[in-house]
């Protein structure tokens with residue numbers, strides 16, 4: 001990232017990896033440190049669903065079953081989001097792209113805006129950790145902080161350390177939905193690891209270990225490539 005305002009275009013950072021790899025947690029931890037907007041397509045869908053918007057209606061059955069929302073719906077939403085002023089200096093994409101078509105559409109959008117090529121951080125994590133992270137995940141209803149009842153428990157069970165907000169389990173973190181989400185990842189999203197590696201854009205980060213350890217590794221990559 002440039003140190004100050006300047007003519008350089010927005011920097012796009014993609015957090016790629018399976019559900020449960022810690023992309024959302026890490027994006028929350030690092031985006032603001034680099035002046036980047038955090039764009040989580042999953043959070044955007046959940047927000048639309050809670051407000052019963054048309055987009056929420058369109059996404060609902062896919063999100064609830066662990067399937068992928070159709071590309072046209074996702075692309076429209078992301079296109080609008082990255083035109084917002086807070087994305088001008090750059091943004092972290094968390095949960096997007098998830099299909100080859102989304103990756104190609106993103107490349108086209110970045111080209112059209114004369115943006116640099118994206119930096120793709122791939123969160124590598126053992127498969128047996130994913131279930132633990134997904135089934136243990138709890139989110140604060142107020143501020144969206146993410147905990148894990150096994151590995152990163154709140155001080156008071158069920159309450160957020162920051163604001164005392166109630167912690168809840170995402171409905172799609174139930175085991176049968178998790179299975180579908182992981183299988184969608186394997187079929188549709190994992191091929192993007194090779195897609196970006198072949199283009200020389202991928203940096204792999206070891207996403208095992210504590211949240212703080214992984215944050216340190218991600219910060220190193222972002223600092224190095226800035």
Ligand code: AMP
Pocket residue numbers: 019041042043045062063064066067068069070074094095096097098099102172181
């Ligand atoms: P996440 O919070 O990233 O795990 O996303 C939750 C759910 O939102 C996914 O299981 C999908 O149903 C939907 N979703 C999020 N991002 C995308 C995307 N880029 N393409 C299609 N569906 C998505």
